[in-house]
Amino acid sequence: MEAITAIKGFKDILPGETERWQYIERIAREIFTDFGFRELKVPILEKTDLFVRGIGDGTDIVEKEMYAFTDRGNERLSLRPEATAGVIRAYIEHALHTVEPLSKLFTIGPMFRRERPQKGRFRQFHQINVEVLGLDDPSIDAELILMLIHFLKSVDLTAIDLEINSLGCPVCRPAFREKITAYLYGREHDLCPDCVRRLRINPLRIFDCKVEGCKKALHDSPTLMESICPECTVHFNSVRDYLDIFDVPFKVNPRMVRGLDYYTRTAFEVTTTALGAQNAVAGGGRYNGLVKELGGPDSPGIGFAVGLERLAALIPITEAELTPGPALYIAPLGEVAKAWSFALCNYFRMLGIRADMGYGDKSLKSQMKRADKLKARTALILGENEINEGTAELRDMVSGTQEKISLDNFDHLAETIMNKVKEG
RNA sequence: GUGGGCGUAGCUCAACUGGUUAGAGUGUCGGGUUGUGGCCCCGAAGGUUGAGGGUUCAAGUCCCUUCGCUCACCCCA
Numbered sequence: 353m354e355a356i357t358a359i360k361g362f363k364d365i366l367p368g369e370t371e372r373w374q375y376i377e378r379i380a381r382e383i384f385t386d387f388g389f390r391e392l393k394v395p396i397l398e399k400t401d402l403f404v405r406g407i408g409d410g411t412d413i414v415e416k417e418m419y420a421f422t423d424r425g426n427e428r429l430s431l432r433p434e435a436t437a438g439v440i441r442a443y444i445e446h447a448l449h450t451v452e453p454l455s456k457l458f459t460i461g462p463m464f465r466r467e468r469p470q471k472g473r474f475r476q477f478h479q480i481n482v483e484v485l486g487l488d489d490p491s492i493d494a495e496l497i498l499m500l501i502h503f504l505k506s507v508d509l510t511a512i513d514l515e516i517n518s519l520g521c522p523v524c525r526p527a528f529r530e531k532i533t534a535y536l537y538g539r540e541h542d543l544c545p546d547c548v549r550r551l552r553i554n555p556l557r558i559f560d561c562k563v564e565g566c567k568k569a570l571h572d573s574p575t576l577m578e579s580i581c582p583e584c585t586v587h588f589n590s591v592r593d594y595l596d597i598f599d600v601p602f603k604v605n606p607r608m609v610r611g612l613d614y615y616t617r618t619a620f621e622v623t624t625t626a627l628g629a630q631n632a633v634a635g636g637g638r639y640n641g642l643v644k645e646l647g648g649p650d651s652p653g654i655g656f657a658v659g660l661e662r663l664a665a666l667i668p669i670t671e672a673e674l675t676p677g678p679a680l681y682i683a684p685l686g687e688v689a690k691a692w693s694f695a696l697c698n699y700f701r702m703l704g705i706r707a708d709m710g711y712g713d714k715s716l717k718s719q720m721k722r723a724d725k726l727k728a729r730t731a732l733i734l735g736e737n738e739i740n741e742g743t744a745e746l747r748d749m750v751s752g753t754q755e756k757i758s759l760d761n762f763d764h765l766a767e768t769i770m771n772k773v774k775e776g
Numbered sequence: 777g778u779g780g781g782c783g784u785a786g787c788u789c790a791a792c793u794g795g796u797u798a799g800a801g802u803g804u805c806g807g808g809u810u811g812u813g814g815c816c817c818c819g820a821a822g823g824u825u826g827a828g829g830g831u832u833c834a835a836g837u838c839c840c841u842u843c844g845c846u847c848a849c850c851c852c853a
Contacts, residue, residue, distance in 0.1 A: 360844085412851050416777080434853085463853080468777080470847060479853055546850070557851095610852090621853095632853055659853030685811065716811045724813035735811060749813070 361475025406437030408613030431464035435481035444648035472630030483655035494594030515605040524581035677727025682709040683719035689734040
């Protein structure tokens, strides 16, 4: 019988790796909570229209990367390719804007995009998503970026670059778009085939192209930065000033454009050089028109996403991954001892002591080997001789010393073991 | 969707220009005299060399097809 394998681009995260994920998520929850954010969970399946309206039907994500299908009830559904649309849907649906005009939210979970997998890119991947809804003040943009950087530093991610840009607003961006389109139409022959295509679909993305000819063609083109309206400029400068208060090092990158249509004003990206071609660890920006576009009030919003696979691949081995072994490993010999072992082991566990035991009828030698492999701090040897006289041998696995102890006081035994754990 | 690289034990890799029963390390299990881990020693299990076809006296090795993985383009977290 042929074994069934996982789907292309879908990965198992095994024990040994999950510890790192737990660590990252724990730090994220702690820090985001400190900054006043609250966690919400939204479905991974939504109506396809939510993403079409939210992300934009001209984007690659919606056009060719979504896992979209019609369910048995003839509804058009999609696995979420990103989290923001779902969060905003929930925000509108539960009228959070009336309950809590300023909502600071985060969510953690899987996203799905049907792309060709490569280093740092999977079809199911995980993101931590943070959103602030109901505030356009530049200080919140800076707060969000500050929190992101603080979080990344807290999980020991170094060697990162922060780039920020302003994408303008519905007033100034379309004007710039026309301007740049007009500028490039005379220079089409200098552009790579991809950019010729981009020129019609999303000319701003040409700024992101790495091809020399395209860079050259843009050399003295108008830039978005000098074309955005005075309000956007003031907003952007204010974000920068706020970031300077905490000496957050950033680079203004006027060429940075985001892949999703909904972004306005502040856009930012945290990149690294250690991830192959997928250099973005986190990215986000402001999306002032999105809530309204999705049928809600005209609330501004800003958010970012952190790629968990990418982050997990980048951070150094942490203390948290080296989970300590059980405080106690019980090695029973014989049927009577097995019953004692079952009782003792589970009693200790319910007391909150990490305990494990030998199952089956293994030799003492193999049980001790397992105790060693699990990095048990102590081992309790329950032999028939000892059981008969109401005792057991408690072995210190670090020092190798062993003592006979009485079995008539479990709590005293528990105390002895925990003292050993404390001394390390 | 387009291109490059690679598929040999669970994992990491050997096997010269095609040439006996495809090896090693690591991991797993067992043993090294009564019931004691780590280090060391011994042993066992574990492979239709991704699959299918072809060339040849002979294919892990050469050719074709196919599947899978991987990296890059594209796009993005």
